[in-house]
Amino acid sequence: MILAAGAAAGELSVPLPHGWIGTTSQWMTGFGIGLVVLNLILLLFAWYRVRGADQGPSVWGWLLVAVGLVPLMVGFVTFTHGLESSATVSSCSSCHTMTPFVRDLKDVKSDTLAATHFKNRYIRENQCYSCHSDYGLGGTIQAKLAGLGHVWRYTTGRYTLPIKIAAPYPNSRCLGCHGESQRFLNSPTKKDMLPDLMSGKTSCLDCHAPAHPEQKKETRR
Amino acid sequence: MILVLVFNLMALVVLIHENPIAFTLFMFAGQPLFVLALVLLVGALAAELRARRIF
Numbered sequence: 001m002i003l004a005a006g007a008a009a010g011e012l013s014v015p016l017p018h019g020w021i022g023t024t025s026q027w028m029t030g031f032g033i034g035l036v037v038l039n040l041i042l043l044l045f046a047w048y049r050v051r052g053a054d055q056g057p058s059v060w061g062w063l064l065v066a067v068g069l070v071p072l073m074v075g076f077v078t079f080t081h082g083l084e085s086s087a088t089v090s091s092c093s094s095c096h097t098m099t100p101f102v103r104d105l106k107d108v109k110s111d112t113l114a115a116t117h118f119k120n121r122y123i124r125e126n127q128c129y130s131c132h133s134d135y136g137l138g139g140t141i142q143a144k145l146a147g148l149g150h151v152w153r154y155t156t157g158r159y160t161l162p163i164k165i166a167a168p169y170p171n172s173r174c175l176g177c178h179g180e181s182q183r184f185l186n187s188p189t190k191k192d193m194l195p196d197l198m199s200g201k202t203s204c205l206d207c208h209a210p211a212h213p214e215q216k217k218e219t220r221r
Numbered sequence: 222m223i224l225v226l227v228f229n230l231m232a233l234v235v236l237i238h239e240n241p242i243a244f245t246l247f248m249f250a251g252q253p254l255f256v257l258a259l260v261l262l263v264g265a266l267a268a269e270l271r272a273r274r275i276f
Contacts, residue, residue: 036229
């Protein structure tokens with residue numbers, strides 16, 4: 001049944017809205033690449049002017065544009081693009097330690113909590129990041145700092161398998177979406193547990209585990 | 222100009238093939254290179270202006 005549905009979905013594609021011209025992110029990427037190309041041309045031009053006989057004020061003007069103004073724009077666009085892209089599932093899966101988790105996430109036959117959220121699109125995009133970062137600016141900053149730590153440990157090999165979540169998973173991340181849902185609030189099975197769920201006394205994962213598949217017991221890196 | 226060239230190439234890698242390592246390198250190596258280039262340029266410009274007794 002699931003396979004049939006998956007196969008049918010594979011043949012069909014979701015229609016795009018009328019007048020589709022791509023996403024903002026795609027346009028920003030294109031704009032950024034255009035700025036880089038412009039900057040490279042400007043650098044070449046400024047280099048010729050600096051080496052030429054004319055050393056007047058216009059040379060400094062070209063240098064300020066090629067070395068100051070346009071790179072500033074390149075830096076801004078690249079930084080925002082990088083920040084946004086680092087929250088995507090493909091970014092998380094670029095480290096091989098995440099491969100089993102992402103494989104399970106995308107497996108339509110899997111019933112883990114993560115896969116259920118993914119296959120039903122309870123979270124539309126950035127599924128790893130949405131569940132593994134707290135809400136608000138503080139959560140974003142904390143997640144980015146943790147991400148830096150992950151990159152450091154991954155590139156230097158300072159981690160052990162199986163990997164473990166750094167801290168117990170807080171209910172607030174589930175309740176950020178479910179907490180104000182009428183279906184959740186009026187659920188007969190949860191009504192009596194609501195105070196405990198809200199206070200964190202009872203973990204959502206006590207009933208809804210496993211969030212991810214079991215990892216193989218290996219200690220090699 | 223070479224510093225800005227390297228900065229641009231690092232930015233291009235992030236824009237075309239984003240991955241956490243490339244982005245981290247851009248943040249902690251690429252951006253300081255650009256700042257260094259800017260400081261050197263402002264320094265050179267200030268020296269030029271002083272030499273011409275404009276500033």
